[in-house]
Amino acid sequence: MTGTPLHLAVALDGAGWHPAAWRAEGARPGELLTAAYWADLVTEAERGLLDFVTLEDPLGLQSAAFHRPDERTDQVRGSLDAVLLAAHLAPLTTHIGLVPTTNVTHTEPFHLAIGIATLDHASKGRAGWRPQISARAADAALFGRRTTPQLTEEDVRDPELIAARLRPLFAEAADVVEVARRLWDSWEDDAEIRDAATGRFIDRDKLHHIDFEGTYFSVKGPSITPRPPQGRPVVTSLAHASTPYEFAAGGSDLVYVTPHDHAGAEAILAQVGEAVERIGRNEREWPLKKFADLLVFLDDEPGAAARRKSRLDELNGGELASDAEIFTGTPGDLADLLLSWRTAGLDGFRLRPGTLPHDLAAITRGLVPELQRRGVFRTAYDATTLRGHLGLRRPDSRYAHRHDRPSAVPSA
Amino acid sequence: MPAAGKKAEAQAGKKQVHLAAQLPGIHNVTVWSDSRSRSQIAIDSFIRLAQTVERGKFDFFFLAEGLRPREHKGQVYDLDVVGRPENLTVLSALAAVTTHLGLAATVNATFNEPYDVARRLATLDHLSGGRAAWNVVTSFDAFTGENFRRGGFLAESDRYTRAAEFLDVARTLWDSWRDGDVRADPKAGDFLLPGAGRFAHRGPHFDVSGRFSAPRGPQGHPVIIQAGESDQGREFAASDADVIFSKYNRLDEARDFYRDVKGRLAGHGRAEHELKILPTATAVIADTDEEAAAYADEITRAQVSPQTAIAHLEAVWGRDLSAYDPDGPLPDVEPEAESLVLEGHSVFRKGRGETARRWRKLAEERGLSIRELIIEVGGGQTFVGSPRTVADAIDHFVQSDGADGFVFVPHLTPGGLDDLVDRVVPLLQEKGVFRQEYTGTTLRDHLGLNAPARDTRPVPGERPVRSEKEAS
Numbered sequence: 058m059t060g061t062p063l064h065l066a067v068a069l070d071g072a073g074w075h076p077a078a079w080r081a082e083g084a085r086p087g088e089l090l091t092a093a094y095w096a097d098l099v100t101e102a103e104r105g106l107l108d109f110v111t112l113e114d115p116l117g118l119q120s121a122a123f124h125r126p127d128e129r130t131d132q133v134r135g136s137l138d139a140v141l142l143a144a145h146l147a148p149l150t151t152h153i154g155l156v157p158t159t160n161v162t163h164t165e166p167f168h169l170a171i172g173i174a175t176l177d178h179a180s181k182g183r184a185g186w187r188p189q190i191s192a193r194a195a196d197a198a199l200f201g202r203r204t205t206p207q208l209t210e211e212d213v214r215d216p217e218l219i220a221a222r223l224r225p226l227f228a229e230a231a232d233v234v235e236v237a238r239r240l241w242d243s244w245e246d247d248a249e250i251r252d253a254a255t256g257r258f259i260d261r262d263k264l265h266h267i268d269f270e271g272t273y274f275s276v277k278g279p280s281i282t283p284r285p286p287q288g289r290p291v292v293t294s295l296a297h298a299s300t301p302y303e304f305a306a307g308g309s310d311l312v313y314v315t316p317h318d319h320a321g322a323e324a325i326l327a328q329v330g331e332a333v334e335r336i337g338r339n340e341r342e343w344p345l346k347k348f349a350d351l352l353v354f355l356d357d358e359p360g361a362a363a364r365r366k367s368r369l370d371e372l373n374g375g376e377l378a379s380d381a382e383i384f385t386g387t388p389g390d391l392a393d394l395l396l397s398w399r400t401a402g403l404d405g406f407r408l409r410p411g412t413l414p415h416d417l418a419a420i421t422r423g424l425v426p427e428l429q430r431r432g433v434f435r436t437a438y439d440a441t442t443l444r445g446h447l448g449l450r451r452p453d454s455r456y457a458h459r460h461d462r463p464s465a466v467p468s469a
Numbered sequence: 470m471p472a473a474g475k476k477a478e479a480q481a482g483k484k485q486v487h488l489a490a491q492l493p494g495i496h497n498v499t500v501w502s503d504s505r506s507r508s509q510i511a512i513d514s515f516i517r518l519a520q521t522v523e524r525g526k527f528d529f530f531f532l533a534e535g536l537r538p539r540e541h542k543g544q545v546y547d548l549d550v551v552g553r554p555e556n557l558t559v560l561s562a563l564a565a566v567t568t569h570l571g572l573a574a575t576v577n578a579t580f581n582e583p584y585d586v587a588r589r590l591a592t593l594d595h596l597s598g599g600r601a602a603w604n605v606v607t608s609f610d611a612f613t614g615e616n617f618r619r620g621g622f623l624a625e626s627d628r629y630t631r632a633a634e635f636l637d638v639a640r641t642l643w644d645s646w647r648d649g650d651v652r653a654d655p656k657a658g659d660f661l662l663p664g665a666g667r668f669a670h671r672g673p674h675f676d677v678s679g680r681f682s683a684p685r686g687p688q689g690h691p692v693i694i695q696a697g698e699s700d701q702g703r704e705f706a707a708s709d710a711d712v713i714f715s716k717y718n719r720l721d722e723a724r725d726f727y728r729d730v731k732g733r734l735a736g737h738g739r740a741e742h743e744l745k746i747l748p749t750a751t752a753v754i755a756d757t758d759e760e761a762a763a764y765a766d767e768i769t770r771a772q773v774s775p776q777t778a779i780a781h782l783e784a785v786w787g788r789d790l791s792a793y794d795p796d797g798p799l800p801d802v803e804p805e806a807e808s809l810v811l812e813g814h815s816v817f818r819k820g821r822g823e824t825a826r827r828w829r830k831l832a833e834e835r836g837l838s839i840r841e842l843i844i845e846v847g848g849g850q851t852f853v854g855s856p857r858t859v860a861d862a863i864d865h866f867v868q869s870d871g872a873d874g875f876v877f878v879p880h881l882t883p884g885g886l887d888d889l890v891d892r893v894v895p896l897l898q899e900k901g902v903f904r905q906e907y908t909g910t911t912l913r914d915h916l917g918l919n920a921p922a923r924d925t926r927p928v929p930g931e932r933p934v935r936s937e938k939e940a941s
């Protein structure tokens with residue numbers, strides 16, 4: 058490979074990212090909750106040597122409206138817990154990273170941390186995580202233990218307005234991520250000693266209370282699950298505005314952004330850079346990978362992808378809208394676009410297939426070979442962990458040194 | 470036993486044995502110092518044990534739970550295996566490498582919320598094609614609560630009321646989608662029926678409403694397991710569970726427990742075969758009874774090391790006893806009933822004064838050292854002998870109504886049930902008391918449980934809102 062390699066991930070969600078994708082030719086709408094459906098998708102992604110797949114998890118029932126439930130019956134509804142789905146896919150694959158989304162507003166930080174650590178154990182070092190706050194006030198009633206801000210039609214027009222209204226939830230989410238990272242570190246790597254001579258299974262001095270006390274909750278620790286293979290699974294987050302950029306800068310290893318062109322990518326990366334600076338993160342010690350999200354429809358024949366998308370738009374009763382740029386075209390066109398955008402400073406892309414399995418296969422069998430021909434994408438996996446694919450080193454436990462090193466992140 | 474259950478068994482000739490396996494968690498069963506002992510965390514260990522017992526046609530594979538490492542005298546307890554993965558995550562992985570084996574997770578009702586747990590269990594049921602089970606436990610202590618948002622501990626008297634309401638909400642959620650609510654009809658453009666998943670519940674512990682995002686799983690409801698032994702716990706099992714675990718694996722005690730628990734079922738309008746009673750058990754197998762006895766002795770002594778003996782005594786005595794000789798007599802000092810030296814372990818919480826008196830009496834009568842006493846009260850191994858001896862004993866135990874089967878816990882991870890599967894199961898099959906092949910695909914099939922039937926209620930236009938207890 059010449060030059061820095063391009064990183065590629067796919068975002069898997071239901072029947073694909075077009076709301077009418079389940080009605081597309083080749084869709085398997087009756088199988089969206091079966092193991093076989095997901096096994097086919099993730100093995101296809103692995104065949105394409107992709108860095109990782111992400112698995113969405115709305116927690117509540119899906120809705121066409123960003124901020125409230127709907128009563129639509131013509132779109133996919135119903136979903137599985139993404140951490141469990143990722144774990145299920147782990148033994149069926151060997152290299153690809155598995156990155157589930159979880160809600161962090163209504164769940165228990167301790168359970169989340171051990172779930173992701175367990176995914177890392179089950180996949181032998183291929184776990185990532187996308188913590189997501191709950192933007193729908195209605196989700197709170199599912200749990201019944203708190204309320205969260207009800208966004209208005211006015212709010213949802215602008216990502217900055219959304220983020221401003223949800224700022225307390227982002228602050229709490231930052232605490233959740235911090236707790237998870239501390240729990241992953243709470244067992245030093247060599248805590249298990251099995252010392253028959255003294256009868257000790259572990260060296261108890263290598264397990265640490267994390268003693269987290271925040272505004273929203275406290276967690277004592279240590280974890281019940283030993284430090285995972287990657288040390289810390291890869292934390293990723295999707296961000297569209299200044300508050301979430303700061304959230305990413307504070308606790309993520311990788312951020313997904315949604316530019317619409319090269320100039321937009323430059324502008325966003327500059328904002329991310331400012332957030333990194335505000336937080337005081339040292340990117341040399343702890344790099345933040347930047348991926349751009351794109352929603353894609355791909356066909357070899359020019360014009361076919363656009364026609365396919367219009368048919369689905371028609372079925373759905375309106376043109377597809379997305380936070381991310383929507384691309385229709387050939388794998389060659391997409392390769393051109395990715396290579397031009399990346400010069401803005403992107404490390405890679407997360408592609409959201411418009412329809413599944415069609416656009417996934419177009420990525421793995423059309424786009425990937427095209428990128429390989431251009432010498433910018435791997436032709437074989439050269440690592441077995443997700444950190445390995447991304448070129449991220451395995452961190453030491455923060456507790457592993459007597460002299461406490463100052464943490465790069467202020468604990469909120 | 471009511472007519473239906475009796476008839477089914479008369480037809481089959483003898484009572485059928487149910488077998489489950491547990492990858493040992495946090496206690497001194499695991500002889501981790503044995504050179505054959507492997508990781509209790511690595512997924513390969515779980516896969517190996519699960520595939521072994523599936524080869525043996527076991528009903529299910531079970532994982533216990535503990536949400537904070539135990540602490541002894543203020544420090545993490547270090548003599549036993551420490552550390553375990555998250556149950557449902559491991560079992561979801563195992564669903565990919567097994568085809569029939571039931572997958573049972575312990576999930577606490579105190580430190581969780583029903584929406585999340587119901588959804589995760591429904592997910593496991595979907596991913597496994599109908600093999601999920603939930604062991605509903607009710608630990609409540611403030612020590613564990615320090616890891617959770619609520620700081621979440623409960624008054625002891627509230628733990629079962631919360632658990633019962635928790636389960637009620639979970640069932641409401643599982644019933645909020647009916648079979649067939651997912652239409653997925655691309656021509657008509659109907660993905661689902663209107664209102665699918667709508668629910669509401671209001672009660673003392675939970676006030677929740679909205680729409681549940683997990684459509685009904687293959688089993689409708691996962692199999693419900695319970696492991697309480699108090700009066701409250703037994704009532705909870707009799708009214709709400711499909712399986713109850715117990716620690717009673719000596720035939721006389723087991724028969725008392727069995728009679729008591731089965732006797733409670735009629736009061737809840739249930740038949741005796743609707744609740745399976747499965748004590749925890751171990752098996753030590755060798756070519757001859759003599760060799761097995763010697764091996765069992767060796768295992769038991771490894772399980773109760775001198776340090777472990779002192780630690781167990783300290784847990785009951787509530788004080789530091791490290792100055793005492795494990796091979797000497799019991800301490801001359803009295804227990805401190807109020808202080809707790811072992812945190813995170815339910816067994817040593819209650820009645821310690823009474824336990825200490827009983828132990829002292831036993832040790833004096835029999836002239837036992839500290840370590841000998843701990844070995845004695847620990848109960849040793851359940852089944853010891855040649856494959857024939859063990860098969861006969863298991864069969865006898867079940868036929869004489871000590872149990873409906875057992876949850877076997879191996880002393881070695883993950884190879885510790887190889888002999889049971891390869892040498893004892895064939896003998897049970899020969900006797901006609903254990904299946905030759907799986908006859909169904911779901912865990913409910915294996916356990917012979919029909920409830921709840923697949924939901925066949927007519928679908929109304931508007932979903933009824935179930936309020937507290939309306940449905941029970």
Ligand SMILES: Cc1cc2nc3c(=O)[nH]c(=O)nc-3n(C[C@H](O)[C@H](O)[C@H](O)COP(=O)(O)O)c2cc1C
Pocket residue numbers: 532533534535575605606607608696697698699700701702703714715716749815
């Ligand atoms: C076989 C068996 C397995 C158990 N597994 C767990 C477990 O994994 N986690 C847990 O917190 N408690 C576990 N328990 C404890 C029970 O849930 C319960 O708290 C205990 O038996 C005391 O209940 P009681 O107060 O109703 O007597 C188990 C008990 C038994 C007998």
